[in-house]
Amino acid sequence: MSEEVLQITDLYVSYGGIEAVRGINFNVRAGEIVTLIGANGAGKSSTLRAISGLVKPAGGNVTFEGEDITGKDPTMIVSKGLMMVPEGRRIFPNLTVLENLKIGAYLRNDDLEKDIETVYGYFPRLKERSWQEGGTLSGGEQQMLAVGRALMGKPKLLMMDEPSLGLAPIVVQGIFEIIRRIHEAGTTVLLIEQNANMALHVADRAYVIENGKIAIEGTGRELLENEKVRAAYLGSAGK
Amino acid sequence: MKKDRNFLPSLIGIILLLLFVVLLENISALIPGLPQIFQPTSPLFTVLKKAAVYSLVAVSMNLLNGFTGLFSLGQAGFMLLGAYTYAILTVPSAQKEQVYYLFGGCAFDSSIVDIFGNVFGTSGVGGAVSMVLGCLIAIVAAGCVAGFFAYLIGIPVLRLKSDYLAIATLGFAEILRAIFQWQKLGPVTNGANMIKGFPTFSDFNITDGAGNVLVRLSTFVPFLISSICIMLIVLLIHSSYGRAFKSIRDDEIAAEAMGISLFKHKMMSFVISSFFAGVGGALFAMYVANAQAKAFTSVMTYEILLIVVIGGIGSVSGSVLATFLYVACSEWWLRFLDSELYIGGFKVPLLRNGFRMVVFSVVIMVIVLFFSQGIMGNRELDILSLIKRKAAAKPAEKKEERK
Numbered sequence: 070m071s072e073e074v075l076q077i078t079d080l081y082v083s084y085g086g087i088e089a090v091r092g093i094n095f096n097v098r099a100g101e102i103v104t105l106i107g108a109n110g111a112g113k114s115s116t117l118r119a120i121s122g123l124v125k126p127a128g129g130n131v132t133f134e135g136e137d138i139t140g141k142d143p144t145m146i147v148s149k150g151l152m153m154v155p156e157g158r159r160i161f162p163n164l165t166v167l168e169n170l171k172i173g174a175y176l177r178n179d180d181l182e183k184d185i186e187t188v189y190g191y192f193p194r195l196k197e198r199s200w201q202e203g204g205t206l207s208g209g210e211q212q213m214l215a216v217g218r219a220l221m222g223k224p225k226l227l228m229m230d231e232p233s234l235g236l237a238p239i240v241v242q243g244i245f246e247i248i249r250r251i252h253e254a255g256t257t258v259l260l261i262e263q264n265a266n267m268a269l270h271v272a273d274r275a276y277v278i279e280n281g282k283i284a285i286e287g288t289g290r291e292l293l294e295n296e297k298v299r300a301a302y303l304g305s306a307g308k
Numbered sequence: 309m310k311k312d313r314n315f316l317p318s319l320i321g322i323i324l325l326l327l328f329v330v331l332l333e334n335i336s337a338l339i340p341g342l343p344q345i346f347q348p349t350s351p352l353f354t355v356l357k358k359a360a361v362y363s364l365v366a367v368s369m370n371l372l373n374g375f376t377g378l379f380s381l382g383q384a385g386f387m388l389l390g391a392y393t394y395a396i397l398t399v400p401s402a403q404k405e406q407v408y409y410l411f412g413g414c415a416f417d418s419s420i421v422d423i424f425g426n427v428f429g430t431s432g433v434g435g436a437v438s439m440v441l442g443c444l445i446a447i448v449a450a451g452c453v454a455g456f457f458a459y460l461i462g463i464p465v466l467r468l469k470s471d472y473l474a475i476a477t478l479g480f481a482e483i484l485r486a487i488f489q490w491q492k493l494g495p496v497t498n499g500a501n502m503i504k505g506f507p508t509f510s511d512f513n514i515t516d517g518a519g520n521v522l523v524r525l526s527t528f529v530p531f532l533i534s535s536i537c538i539m540l541i542v543l544l545i546h547s548s549y550g551r552a553f554k555s556i557r558d559d560e561i562a563a564e565a566m567g568i569s570l571f572k573h574k575m576m577s578f579v580i581s582s583f584f585a586g587v588g589g590a591l592f593a594m595y596v597a598n599a600q601a602k603a604f605t606s607v608m609t610y611e612i613l614l615i616v617v618i619g620g621i622g623s624v625s626g627s628v629l630a631t632f633l634y635v636a637c638s639e640w641w642l643r644f645l646d647s648e649l650y651i652g653g654f655k656v657p658l659l660r661n662g663f664r665m666v667v668f669s670v671v672i673m674v675i676v677l678f679f680s681q682g683i684m685g686n687r688e689l690d691i692l693s694l695i696k697r698k699a700a701a702k703p704a705e706k707k708e709e710r711k
Contacts, residue, residue, distance in 0.1 A: 123561065123564060143564050143565060143567060147567030159561065161558035163557070163558050164551070172552065172566050175551075175552060
């Protein structure tokens with residue numbers, strides 16, 4: 070087996086006494102797509118926010134490439150190569166598309182031209198709109214921009230929080246196609262999704278989170294065939 | 309790439325503007341018999357000087373409020389720091405005794421101008437060099453003091469959000485005003501009395517031995533300093549730091565997720581904005597020829613905030629345009645409303661002392677109601693692209709004519 074990039078041990082996150090994450094354990098190995106699926110409020114986003122340093126975990130450890138990054142500054146965590154595509158896209162509406170992309174590479178000092186071209190290669194639509202303000206883009210284009218922005222940071226591990234949220238099915242398919250291509254280009258991906266069907270089809274391994282704990286784990290294929298998962302997350306079990 | 313394309317023409321534009329100001333100032337001496345408006349005593353020059361000073365403060369406030377999204381109301385406080393620093397450092401030692409007569413002289417007995425005077429001499433070219441150098445250093449020091457206090461106050465205050473930050477900075481400015489009027493600090497701040505006698509804008513006029521003005525530079529100097537400072541701010545806004553400021557304004561959480569340290573960048577913006585507010589304060593002291601804590605009330609901050617809102621939050625050229633319009637209205641164009649007017653035997657109603665402010669308030673309300681984005685929104689005045697657009701529009705018109 071290839072080495073573990075991200076190792077989460079016994080992670081707790083609480084907001085003013087309310088425990089959102091209660092002792093989660095999982096890991097991501099180099100070159101994988103790992104997905105966390107679960108219902109609203111299961112603790113998926115809180116887990117991600119704790120990994121990226123936006124909230125301080127109440128307990129447990131986050132290890133990235135063998136280094137303990139629990140509760141460290143987001144700046145430091147990003148500089149290690151852990152980039153996040155935040156939930157709800159959160160692009161910068163008053164900055165142009167190009168400026169948005171450059172912000173993604175804020176901590177880098179090297180030449181950006183090549184990477185901007187790479188991102189435009191993934192998303193030709195962004196190139197057409199490079200001088201447009203982010204807020205004038207459609208929802209799907211904004212999601213492309215959010216992914217492109219994160220890619221500009223040359224992440225070793227790309228974390229995506231519900232990239233399919235609020236998008237039309239055809240657009241979601243496009244986004245997942247891009248995720249697959251990014252993965253093929255060598256980036257490890259941690260994907261958080263409510264759209265379990267799509268997520269499990271692209272994922273190497275998957276974890277189901279319920280009430281702040283890991284309920285089920287396995288490969289994407291295993292979970293697709295798992296009765297409980299099918300009943301709870303994939304809708305019609307007889308499909 | 310875009311920046312490079314626009315930078316040189318902007319620079320040329322500013323140099324042309326500065327030359328135009330020098331010409332305007334001296335035109336009454338070159339061509340005798342011009343109307344009153346071109347005379348040095350005309351309100352035109354008062355407005356130009358005050359607007360040059362205010363536009364720098366407005367742009368510095370816009371850097372903070374418009375580009376970084378920090379709603380701070382401390383600008384008058386930082387101007388006060390700048391004004392006092394400049395005044396204390398430049399009052400000639402010969403005059404200190406007289407200015408600080410209540411406190412038996414100033415704690416800082418010399419002045420930077422005098423120190424340079426010892427090196428370069430006090431009269432002729434040497435005197436001019438020592439005054440310019442001394443004033444320049446005092447102005448930079450004014451900015452540095454304001455920036456330093458901004459750093460100190462920023463440590464606790466910048467963790468606050470939106471309205472709370474506004475209240476805290478407003479309170480800071482008010483406390484500062486009270487402290488500077490404190491009698492115990494008299495040997496430094498001259499207590500509640502004003503400090504005067506330091507070099508002002510009119511001291512930059514080039515005179516002959518008898519004191520006759522040869523070349524007038526008193527409007528040019530504030531224009532020069534303001535435009536240099538505003539250019540520096542514009543360069544900052546276009547740099548990657550400026551981009552980070554704007555990203556914080558747009559979405560703090562996303563900016564943080566991109567690895568931008570919120571506190572560090574907010575502090576940077578706060579200190580830089582306060583630095584230029586301090587420089588603006590020094591210029592303001594030069595404009596009114598005295599430094600007095602009483603002048604730097606929160607009303608002054610509101611005035612500047614109003615200018616920023618009218619000009620468009622997030623637009624440097626908007627702030628500058630709005631400053632000139634605002635100052636011209638308040639100091640000049642609406643003055644006639646304050647004097648009683650008789651047409652034949654008929655006295656025009658309402659026109660009397662103070663009516664100007666009523667009309668002024670209505671004008672401002674109309675602007676805020678109908679141009680809620682301000683004059684410029686968050687766009688910039690770009691003369692080059694305006695010309696290009698016109699040039700592009702002309703062939704299009706011709707095509708339509710053919711049809």
